[in-house]
Amino acid sequence: MAKQEKITVRAQCGDCGGTKIYVGLECHDGAGMVCANCEGKGWVPITYTPFIAPKKRNDVKRVFEAQKYRTFYPTDHTFEDGKTVNYSEFGCTYEEWENGATPKPWPKDTPIE
Secondary structure (H helix, E strand, O other): OOOOOOEEEEEEOOOOOOOOEEOOOOOOOOOOEEOOOOOOOOEEEEEEOOOOOOOOOOOOOEEOOOOOOOOOOOOOEEOOOOOEEOHHHOEEEHHHHHOOOOOEOOOOOOOOO
16 A cells, blocks of 8 residues: 555634734734734644545454443453453454444443443
């Protein structure tokens, strides 16, 4: 696969709104200053890599739905306190995910490990 080229475009400056002049708390009675963010150009460069297709991951075995404050393991796991969490009952394998499966969600009342 060929290396994907990055694209740089001009985007309106968020600090001055494209006016090239910044007016903030320190500017009074009609004073303004050359925008420091865009250096008085009115625009800032944004560089990005266009999305062509999803990339493969070789380090993921199991996929879970997005969730904050939870620990995840690809297989069932026993913690130091002796509690075992059956991670294999939730989510889906990476291969299933790649083939369009939706990860099986955690029950709403499941405590966070």
